[in-house]
Amino acid sequence: MSNQIEKVEIPGKFGYGTMSLTWTSNPQAEEKSIETIKFITSHPEFGVKLINLGEFYGPNDSNLKLFEKFLKSNDPNLNESLVVSIKGGLDVSTLRPDGSKENISKSIENVVSYIPKENRPKLIYEIARVDKTVPYEDTIGYIKEYVEKGIIDGISLSEVGKESIAxxxxxxPISCVELELSLFSQELIDNGLLAYLSEQQIPIIAYSPLCRGILTDSTVENSDTFLTKIPETDFKHHLDKFKPEIFKQNLIPLKKLYDFAHNVKNTSLESLALSWILKLSGQKNFRGIEKVTRILPIPSGSTPKRIESNFGNIVELTDEDLDEIEQILKENPVKGFRYNEQLEGTLFQ
Structure with missing residues (x-):
């Protein structure tokens, strides 16, 4: 037992998001997903050590069950080298956060039941949203008790604002904060959160770094059919940027970024989007920030081919490239909320 609490150090430049493996209308076979996780965690060039899971990523703990099978089939020594960030603490029936002691205990105990005790990864736990009915410091205190007992290793935060972080x-100690960041979703820069986290030097785990698949070559090259190919039951249909009129407006900056990626940087749009985040990570003198904190994008990808497409063509961007990209988006502003008007109040809490 240990009562010494420290931040969990997260190695590497990237993480890997697993939501699309299980929280989808038509998940692929588990064997394929396990093969993909093995591929991304052991790749000699861009292998990642941070895996992002969710207790509610699919019905009946399917995300946790998948990861349990991966760990059992993987080299135990490789498992020990991983850091796993797990979101929980939601009422699964309503997807509303419940930061009570009872629910946090139930959630953490459920999560760790799927992680073998021997040769296990470092475990970072976070409540997925802020429960406004429970003082946030109390919720963090409940999670802290499990770190002190050695049941988990660290604490992360998710979709928080400055007040909750403080x-x-x-x-x-907070190991990292999970927030949305992409070329098309820069709110955390504009609202001062990046500056605050940089002051604290708390790493950011950047989810949806490709704006849920919009920032890809395929979207631009198949823009006429992109929306129609999204399954009817997909959550994306509720999001602003996937509404036909907003998508049409956003095609203007999207195509300009695509042209910049291909004609100036000789890479794909998805690689440009990820390279942009990696360029921001640790950047000095960025928009008044002396030194930007570490930012680790967590793109997904359900197959080795998609993983190679997302991770494999990262380019070094110059300060001039950053300025040019900023100018494109300044002249052609991105439209639409991150989620939608109804959900806007649940973000940055």
Missing amino acids: KAIKVA
């Missing part, structure tokens, strides 16, 4: 860091 409350959390008074309770315990």
Whole structure:
């Protein structure tokens, strides 16, 4: 047992998001997903050590069950080298956050039941959203108890604003904060959150770095059919950027970024989008920030081929490239909320 709480150090430049493996209308066979996780965690060039999971990523703990099978089939020594960030703490029936002691305990105990005790990865736990009915510092305190017992290794935060982060860091060291960031979703830069986290030097785990698949070559090259090929039951249909009129407007900056990626940087749009985030990570003197904190994008990808497409063509961007990209988006502003008007109040809490 240990009561010494420290931040969990996260190695590498990237993480890997697993939501698309299980929280989808038609998940692929488990064997294929396990093969993909093995591929991304062991690749000699861009292998990642941070895996992002969700207790609610699919019905009946399917995301946790998949990861359990991966760990059992993987080299135990490789398992020990991994860091796993797991979101939980939601009422699964309503997907509303429940930060009560009872629910946090139930959630953490459920999560760790799927992780073998021997040769296990480092475990970072986060409540997926802020429960406004429970003081946030109390919720973080409940999670802290499990770190002190050695059941988990660290604490992360998700979809938080400055006020919640300030409350959390008074309770315990925070290993990272998971927030949305992409070329098409730069709110955390504009609202001062990037500056605040950079002051604290708390790493950011950047989810949806390809804006849920919009920032890809395929989207531009198949823009006429992109929306119609999304399954009817897909959550994307509720998001602003996937509404036909907004998507049509956003095609203007999207095509300009595509042209910049191919004609100036000789790479794909998805690689440009990820390279942009990696360029921001640790950047000095960026929009008044002396030194930007570490930012680790967590793109997904359900097959080795998609993984290679997303991770395999990262390019070095110059300060001039950053300026040019910023100018494209300044002249052609991106339209639409990150989610939609109804859900806007649940973000950056």
